[in-house]
Amino acid sequence: MAITSQVDIMKFRPTELASVIEVLPNRFADSRGYFSETFRQDLFDREIGEENFVQENESLSRAIGTIRGLHFQKPPAAQAKLVRCTGGAIFDVAVDLRADSPDFGRWVGVTLSEERGNQLWIPAGFAHGFCTLTPDARVSYKVTAFYSPRHDSGVACDDPDIAIDWPDLADRSTLSAKDFELPRLADLPTLFRIQDRTCAL
DSSP states (O other): OOOOSHHHHEEEEEOSSTTOEEEEEOOEEETTEEEOOOOOHHHHHHHTOOOOOOEEEEEEEOSTTBEEEEEEEOTTSOOOEEEEEEESEEEEEEEEOBTTOTTTTOEEEEEEETTTOOEEEEOTTEEEEEEESSTTEEEEEEESSOOOTTTEEEOOTTOTTTOOOOOTTOBGGGSOHHHHTOOOGGGSOOOBOTTSTTSOO
């Protein structure tokens, strides 16, 4: 099957938090399987903005209901992320941490799956986490800044002020020791603002 236009390649769908975008690459299937362009710099630049990805990470979570997050890096090492699930399925979450945003403290969740091949763009200034919906869930994500232990931070996944509606199977006992100790949103200093170069407008 021939690709006739850029619209055929992938779609960019805004979520309830306008800066967080679901990316839906198309799959061109035949009897052998399918072909898909999972990333196109020109389309990404046009639809989201010019970003420079410098690192790609992968995680494997064995148990269903595993929670990872909510994570972010503090400026000047703030990261934007392009997240995809390459094995199984996850409930992927972004939380707006930009102090002057009308959506400050709000969250959005999108189910990402190997079957659908969809992705989630999470700008700098947002916390990110997920819950696995299947065993052996594999997650891969590109980031716009290198990992920096000195700037690594997060916010509690069960903060009642954020009130994420996690899937029923979410198991808090699966949190890492570090994630168990993450602070609440109210205890974080002001780290991000909309006008900052490290944050999406």
